Amino acid sequence: MKQRIVIADDDLTMRSLVSVSLGLAGFDVLSAENGPDALKLIRDNKPSAVLLDVKMPGGGIETLEAIRADATTRDLPVMMLTGERDPSTVVSAMGSGANDYMVKPFHAHQLLERVNRLIEAPLQKKEAAAPAKPALSRPVWEL
Numbered sequence: 001m002k003q004r005i006v007i008a009d010d011d012l013t014m015r016s017l018v019s020v021s022l023g024l025a026g027f028d029v030l031s032a033e034n035g036p037d038a039l040k041l042i043r044d045n046k047p048s049a050v051l052l053d054v055k056m057p058g059g060g061i062e063t064l065e066a067i068r069a070d071a072t073t074r075d076l077p078v079m080m081l082t083g084e085r086d087p088s089t090v091v092s093a094m095g096s097g098a099n100d101y102m103v104k105p106f107h108a109h110q111l112l113e114r115v116n117r118l119i120e121a122p123l124q125k126k127e128a129a130a131p132a133k134p135a136l137s138r139p140v141w142e143l
Helices: 012-024 035-045 060-069 087-095 108-129
Strands: 004-008 028-032 049-052 078-082 100-103
Touching: 004 012, 004 035, 012 028, 012 108, 028 035, 035 049, 035 060, 049 060, 049 108, 060 078, 060 087, 078 108, 087 100, 100 108
Parallel strands: 004 028, 004 049, 049 078, 078 100
Antiparallel strands: none
């Protein structure tokens, strides 16, 4: 099954660029032009990750905070994908729970690498936290 990504950006060209780039890499991409629409897509489609622009209607950081406040979405990996370079915005986004922050413009291969890492990190965390599985048989020296 394809990994599903939600992207929210008010710039149609950027949404299209990201959708095509990730779609060619095998992702199922859903897009929204504002925060409220993104939240609806997230709740209805259970994506593997979300990419948010900081400056869009509904606000990217506000959308991130809504994602983190909801028990069903709070662990969802979120990357801020934005043209906003101001250090205070980066700090605010990361402090609000962003897992990554990538500044536009970007190269498609960099985006793909970061999205893959974004999706893989929670899986690796779950595997590391899982208790060791008991052996199905005893070792030979215990027989």
